[in-house]
Amino acid sequence: MATEPTDTTTTDAADDADAILEVRDVGKTFSGLVALDGVSMDVGRGEIVGLIGPNGAGKTTLFNCISGVFPPTSGRIVLDGEDVTGLAAHEIARRGLARTFQITRPLEDLTVLENAMVGAHIHTRRRAEAREIARERLAFVGLAGRADERADELTVGAQKRLELARAIATDPSVLLLDEIMAGLTPAETEGMLDLFRGLREDGTSLLVIEHDMDAIMSISDRVKVLDNGRSIAFGSPEAVARDERVIEAYIGGDDGADA
Numbered sequence: 494m495a496t497e498p499t500d501t502t503t504t505d506a507a508d509d510a511d512a513i514l515e516v517r518d519v520g521k522t523f524s525g526l527v528a529l530d531g532v533s534m535d536v537g538r539g540e541i542v543g544l545i546g547p548n549g550a551g552k553t554t555l556f557n558c559i560s561g562v563f564p565p566t567s568g569r570i571v572l573d574g575e576d577v578t579g580l581a582a583h584e585i586a587r588r589g590l591a592r593t594f595q596i597t598r599p600l601e602d603l604t605v606l607e608n609a610m611v612g613a614h615i616h617t618r619r620r621a622e623a624r625e626i627a628r629e630r631l632a633f634v635g636l637a638g639r640a641d642e643r644a645d646e647l648t649v650g651a652q653k654r655l656e657l658a659r660a661i662a663t664d665p666s667v668l669l670l671d672e673i674m675a676g677l678t679p680a681e682t683e684g685m686l687d688l689f690r691g692l693r694e695d696g697t698s699l700l701v702i703e704h705d706m707d708a709i710m711s712i713s714d715r716v717k718v719l720d721n722g723r724s725i726a727f728g729s730p731e732a733v734a735r736d737e738r739v740i741e742a743y744i745g746g747d748d749g750a751d752a
């Protein structure tokens with residue numbers, strides 16, 4: 494168990510005025526199991542924040558609370574100044590938050606283009622418009638030439654890029670990425686990091702769960718660390734990497750930290 498619930502390495506860079514996403518004192522309990530215990534953080538506009546922690550730390554649970562898969566037991570989620578706590582996932586998505594899932598799951602039987610169109614349809618019912626947005630996003634992720642292929646026949650690396658294309662076809666201001674680099678080759682990981690940089694340049698904010706420490710430390714403006722449902726650090730990659738509680742959580746943990 495983490496020693497204290499408060500952050501140590503904090504440079505609370507983005508003050509509330511600049512924050513596009515605010516997580517305020519969020520708790521989540523599953524039948525008595527405390528998965529999140531008073532977690533607070535913010536993501537600034539055009540910022541990349543890494544979210545790390547040993548297995549079972551609560552990272553995906555936090556994503557689920559933010560994106561409306563289920564409501565937090567306590568605390569608030571504020572998106573672009575609006576309290577979205579407890580709203581349904583599609584309502585939160587329409588307000589500008591997109592996410593990818595740990596297990597990539599393209600819609601089988603659909604083409605690459607049709608999968609990307611699913612994202613675009615969140616804002617438009619017109620097929621032609623959705624197709625145009627989807628093609629543009631596929632081009633961004635490097636899949637323009639594969640639009641008519643069946644999505645389930647893509648390689649893992651290409652499926653991850655399709656997952657990203659589908660998410661950004663919703664035109665998000667905040668993008669939550671859950672281990673989108675898992676299973677990628679080093680070259681594919683580099684390619685994905687370039688896409689993240691491109692999104693940041695366009696003003697999109699990213700909250701990224703990732704076990705690849707080199708990747709997360711190189712891409713993140715700030716890093717948030719969870720351990721056993723609690724926040725143990727939030728700050729620059731450099732500060733977090735030398736934080737004793739973070740080192741202890743990864744090295745001293747008994748649950749097989751895999752990073």
Ligand SMILES: Nc1ncnc2c1ncn2[C@@H]1O[C@H](COP(=O)(O)OP(=O)(O)OP(=O)(O)O)[C@@H](O)[C@H]1O
Pocket residue numbers: 523526527528546547548549550551552553554555
């Ligand atoms: N739907 C659920 N029902 C019951 N318990 C859950 C549920 N989702 C998560 N948990 C529990 O909450 C805790 C946090 O899990 P979570 O998946 O959020 O961790 P994580 O940091 O994403 O881990 P990993 O790196 O292994 O994906 C774990 O003890 C997990 O078993």
